[in-house]
Amino acid sequence: MALTLFLFFFAPLAAATADGEPAPGSADRISLWPAGLAPGDKALDQPLQLVERSADPALPDRYVTHVSEPYLVVYRPARPNGVGLLVTPGGGYKRVVLDKEGSAMVPAFVEQGGVTLFVLRYRLPGEGRADREAALADAQRALRLIRSRAAQWQLDPHRIGVMGFSAGGHLAARLGTGFDKAVYPATDAIDKVSARPDFELLIYPVIDMAGPDTHGGSRDRLLGPHPDAQLLRQYSMQYQVRPDTPPTFLVHAQDDPAVPVGNALQFYRALLTAGVPAEMHLFPHGGHGFGVRGTHGLTTAAWPRLALDWIATQPGKASP
DSSP: HHHHHHHHHSSSSOBBBBTOBBBTTTTTEEEETTEEETTTTTOSSSSOOOEEESOOOTSSEEEEEEESSSSEEEESSOOSSSEEEEEEESTTTTHHHHHTTGGGGGGIIITOOOOOEEEEOOSSTEEEEEETHHHHHHHHHHHHHHTTTGGGGGGGTOOEEEEEETTTHHHHHHHOTTTTOOOOOOOOOGGGGGOOOEEEEEEEEEOOSSTTTOHHHHHHHHSSSSOOOHHHHHTTTTTTOOOSSEEEEEEETTTOOOTTTTTHHHHHHHHHHHTOOOOOEESSSOOOSSSGGGTSSSSGGGGGHHHHHHTTTOOOOOOO
């Protein structure tokens, strides 16, 4: 009964499969690429795997691996405020977390905030795939697709942002600093649309790949066991910030044992140096991966409201 109630209130308004995902071809499950597969890619040997880690059906905690045909799941408010958010969940580039950093955002951001969420199931490095830019290609394509169809979801095409968590925060930062990087061949008219987010929210993000603040798991999955100094710098996002990086909102807990708070601090300093508007909120407690569920009794619980208030101040102006 609890699972039924969760799906009714918090899942997209579409027929769901047994694993809680919208049915393929439904209005709330959007394939990124016309042929399913990204151009030049091939299906992995293993099919998509979706795993439920929670024993409580009222608090699902799913993750997905082996994504060959990336897609978006759309969560739509009853009264859209014109803002769209591409969400790139974390998982250490080993998995994509679907609920703690995806569907659990619905009450605050969709129902109360009026934001339309697009949670991305992106391709992961490894798993038999050598292309470490696959996730960035998916993020670029997703942002372009959302913007190109903004009218369909009652969105302002100049108020489309990205919100990334942990390793998904690294991916969001890659998008914000590399939105015009050619990481896949253009396939259709959608690929002529700007992939620049109008703003970005990085929640306990992985940023550094070389120093003491590095999250080793994300680095090893993305860059391999022995990356050289040039590769480490290329994927350390504090070195990739540029003046046209979107305005940025940062959240981190000082007691994060997995992705040290220095990641957010380094990115914030780089934003300041580049003259990019930025707002950062550091909380004393919260650890890592708190999302919205792990903030009970903590001041960290304020971050969704702070984020919505900040988004409301962003006028948005996409790159041409």
